[in-house]
Amino acid sequence: MNTRLPIIIILIVLLFALGGGYWLYQNQSSRSDSSASPKPTATVETAATTTPTTATPGRSTVTIEEFGDYQCPPCGNVHPSLKKIKAEYG
Numbered sequence: 001m002n003t004r005l006p007i008i009i010i011l012i013v014l015l016f017a018l019g020g021g022y023w024l025y026q027n028q029s030s031r032s033d034s035s036a037s038p039k040p041t042a043t044v045e046t047a048a049t050t051t052p053t054t055a056t057p058g059r060s061t062v063t064i065e066e067f068g069d070y071q072c073p074p075c076g077n078v079h080p081s082l083k084k085i086k087a088e089y090g
Contacts, residue, residue, distance in 0.1 A: 062089075 068075035
């Protein structure tokens with residue numbers, strides 16, 4: 001009995017793992033079938049107003065927020081690109 005105990009424990013753990021995996025698979029597939037969510041609309045949030053508004057195709061507002069470190073070389077490399085974007089789009 002002493003030599004069969006590790007094999008029995010491994011089989012029990014394997015059965016629990018397979019049963020749990022099957023249960024999770026069934027739970028996930030039933031959840032994805034029953035949830036028919038509508039498609040989200042595009043929203044724009046500006047710094048002046050915190051309420052999102054629906055974007056129109058021709059007139060969208062984009063806010064770029066940069067978080068950088070003054071001593072970080074890659075952060076310094078992005079500065080000319082941001083200046084160009086600001087000059088182009090205002």
